[in-house]
Every structure is written in structure tokens, then in C-alpha cells.
Amino acid sequence: MKLKAIDHFVITTSNLQKCLDFYVGLLGMEHRETNGHHNLYFPGGKISIHTRKGEFHPAAIHPEYGSQDFCLIVDGDLQPVKAELETKHAPIISEIDERHGSKGVMLSLYLRDPDGNLVELSSYCK
Numbered sequence: 001m002k003l004k005a006i007d008h009f010v011i012t013t014s015n016l017q018k019c020l021d022f023y024v025g026l027l028g029m030e031h032r033e034t035n036g037h038h039n040l041y042f043p044g045g046k047i048s049i050h051t052r053k054g055e056f057h058p059a060a061i062h063p064e065y066g067s068q069d070f071c072l073i074v075d076g077d078l079q080p081v082k083a084e085l086e087t088k089h090a091p092i093i094s095e096i097d098e099r100h101g102s103k104g105v106m107l108s109l110y111l112r113d114p115d116g117n118l119v120e121l122s123s124y125c126k
Contacts, residue, residue, distance in 0.1 A: 008039075008046040009070065011117055012063045016051050018114035023047070026090055027072075027119075042072070066116025071101065071108070078107050078123045085111070098125075 013019040016038065023029045029040040029047070037056070038049040050056065053063045074081050078096050085092055094110040101122060108122040 006045065008048055009068070010048045010050055010060070010063075011068050011113075011115070012050045012053055012055075012065055013115050014065050015114060016049065019049060022113045026085070026088055044073075066112075068117040069120075070117070071120040071122050073101075073106075074121050074123050076123065078109055078121065081121060081123075082109055085109075 011019075020031055020038075023040045024031050027042075029042045032039050032041060038051070040047040040049065050059070050063065053059075082092065082096060090111055091113075092109065092111045094108075096107050096109050099106055099108040099120075099122065101124065103124055106122040106124045108120050111119050111121070113119055
């Protein structure tokens with residue numbers, strides 16, 4: 001077997017509207033709801049949103065609010081991204097710093113979503 005990519009992952013939220021305000025309003029993702037399933041789309045991926053623990057099956061054994069830590073790659077330089085987020089009063093918790101991702105050296109900025117998930121925004125160095 002050879003793994004190719006990640007298709008989607010799931011976050012569990014305690015407040016759907018605050019979650020959508022963050023991911024759609026702040027980060028610019030697209031929200032689609034179909035038959036009670038809420039999903040966030042962005043180029044190259046999808047985040048599924050559960051509004052209660054064990055909402056759909058199969059499900060993680062111990063889904064918890066705020067237990068996720070993930071990295072999203074942004075297009076271009078992080079400095080204008082940070083400036084835009086600051087004008088929107090985003091919950092930024094770090095300065096831009098160098099990290100090592102799956103494809104090499106990148107610059108990263110961290111913030112927290114309304115449930116406390118750690119969201120890393122990164123841009124690969126050229």
C-alpha cells in the first residue's frame with residue numbers, strides 16, 4: 001500500500017455558528033450543508049464538522065472539543081496574511097516562526113478556533 005494524500009478530517013464543535021464564523025468568515029473557506037452534514041471546503045481539502053460527539057458513525061472513540069492540531073498551507077507570504085487576520089481581530093497566539101513541514105522549511109503562524117483547536121497557517125520557503 002502507498003498512501004497518497006489526506007482527503008479530509010473531522011472537528012467537533014460546541015457552537016456551529018462560531019465555528020462557521022471562524023473558518024468561513026476569517027479563513028475564507030466555503031461551507032456546504034447536505035442532509036445535516038456540515039463541511040468546509042478549501043483548495044485541496046475538506047474539514048467535516050460534527051456538532052456533537054459521535055454524531056455520525058463510525059466516529060472517533062474519544063472526540064473532544066479543541067483536541068485538534070493541524071496545519072493549513074496558505075498561498076504566498078505570511079506577513080500579509082497575519083496583517084489581514086489582525087484587522088479581523090483573529091485569535092493569533094504566535095509570531096511568524098520557522099518550522100519544518102512534510103515538504104521542507106516553512107514559516108508558520110498559530111491561532112485557535114472557537115473550540116480551542118490549534119490551527120497552524122504556513123507557507124513554504126522557496
